[in-house]
Amino acid sequence: MTILLILASLTVLAPLYVTLSMAFKTSAQSVDGNAFSLPAPFNPQSFVDAWQLTRFPVSFSLSLASAALAVVLTLFLSSLAAYAIARNWDRKLFRWSLFYLLAALFLPFPVVALPQIQLTAMLGLDSPVGVGILHAMFQLSFSVLLYSAYLRSIPIELEESARIDGANTWQIFWRIVLPLLGPMNATVGIFAFLASWNDFMLPSLITADPSLQTLPVVQNIFQSQFGTNYNVAFASYLMAMAPTIVVYLFAQRWVISGVTQGAIKS
Numbered sequence: 106m107t108i109l110l111i112l113a114s115l116t117v118l119a120p121l122y123v124t125l126s127m128a129f130k131t132s133a134q135s136v137d138g139n140a141f142s143l144p145a146p147f148n149p150q151s152f153v154d155a156w157q158l159t160r161f162p163v164s165f166s167l168s169l170a171s172a173a174l175a176v177v178l179t180l181f182l183s184s185l186a187a188y189a190i191a192r193n194w195d196r197k198l199f200r201w202s203l204f205y206l207l208a209a210l211f212l213p214f215p216v217v218a219l220p221q222i223q224l225t226a227m228l229g230l231d232s233p234v235g236v237g238i239l240h241a242m243f244q245l246s247f248s249v250l251l252y253s254a255y256l257r258s259i260p261i262e263l264e265e266s267a268r269i270d271g272a273n274t275w276q277i278f279w280r281i282v283l284p285l286l287g288p289m290n291a292t293v294g295i296f297a298f299l300a301s302w303n304d305f306m307l308p309s310l311i312t313a314d315p316s317l318q319t320l321p322v323v324q325n326i327f328q329s330q331f332g333t334n335y336n337v338a339f340a341s342y343l344m345a346m347a348p349t350i351v352v353y354l355f356a357q358r359w360v361i362s363g364v365t366q367g368a369i370k371s
Contacts, residue, residue: 124343128342129144129148129151130151151337154337159341160323164323165344165348167233171240175240179293182245186252187249188282192261206249210246236311239311243307251293252286264277264281303349309325
């Protein structure tokens, strides 16, 4: 098992090493055909060039704002919808609502791409704001599925005791149920953030103003104009990769913490 884990780790560590190595090479070294060689001389200029070519502060901020909007909307809408479905499962309307949402998982994006472009243009949402909203909508089905399964594990007696004390449905959700959803909030937040941050197709189709494009779309210049500057491209990819690693590590610790706290509650 240890040998298998080491081999599996190499499939991640080897590309990461190549990315780091290429990012610090010169243009001549990056095309010498030896991707695993160490950079000699050490060349941090690639990061400066990538910073300028991609307008990194602007494109990074737009990507971060769009991803943050997608995460907030996904957590808010999915948790509310899943709570309503899980606690009203005996009613046909709510059961069929879940089936309706799950059916959207089998709907490929190219089928709805053209209508989405037209609708966002008509509503004036052909911007990173519209991209964030659409990312949340496309994450809704999978997120509701996760939330509804997790909510079934929360004892209904907790809510019944709160109702006896005079709490209404909104108070029960915000003060009792939502804090118990901490681990699932972290899981859904990870999926929503990564899907929004790494997406290329949706922002490239929706955003009308080229100056408002997110980081993955801006990085497309390395596939055309600067196709031979692999060192600059890899430096840009490395800078774009950093936030996803930070978010994943932070949320992973949150999940573990939430599970541990839940295990020791009386």
